[in-house]
Amino acid sequence: xxxxxxxxxxxxxxxxxxxxxxxxxxxxxxxxxxxxxxxxxxxxxxxxxxxxxxxxxxxxxxxxxxxxxxxxxxxxxxxxxxxxxxxxxxxxxxx
Numbered sequence: 001x002x003x004x005x006x007x008x009x010x011x012x013x014x015x016x017x018x019x020x021x022x023x024x025x026x027x028x029x030x031x032x033x034x035x036x037x038x039x040x041x042x043x044x045x046x047x048x049x050x051x052x053x054x055x056x057x058x059x060x061x062x063x064x065x066x067x068x069x070x071x072x073x074x075x076x077x078x079x080x081x082x083x084x085x086x087x088x089x090x091x092x093x094x095x
Contacts, residue, residue: 003031 005024008031012019019027077083 003028
């Protein structure tokens with residue numbers, strides 16, 4: 001797959017960025033290099049290779065699932081600027 005100046009312009013429009021005409025030619029070469037590297041990666045034999053989410057083996061630390069005191073409505077509502085009827089009151093945003 002090759003990228004041309006029209007594709008660079010389209011990508012810039014989608015990203016809502018302005019790319020001067022002089023830089024579009026340089027970006028065309030850079031995009032084509034990146035796509036060439038991706039095509040090289042596609043040629044690798046990855047049969048039998050396990051997918052990974054990180055380059056280091058990390059196990060998440062787990063905590064005991066314990067019920068905590070959740071009956072603290074009054075303490076939570078103390079942070080509200082204007083509580084109403086036991087709930088947070090927020091301004092109307094829909095007309």
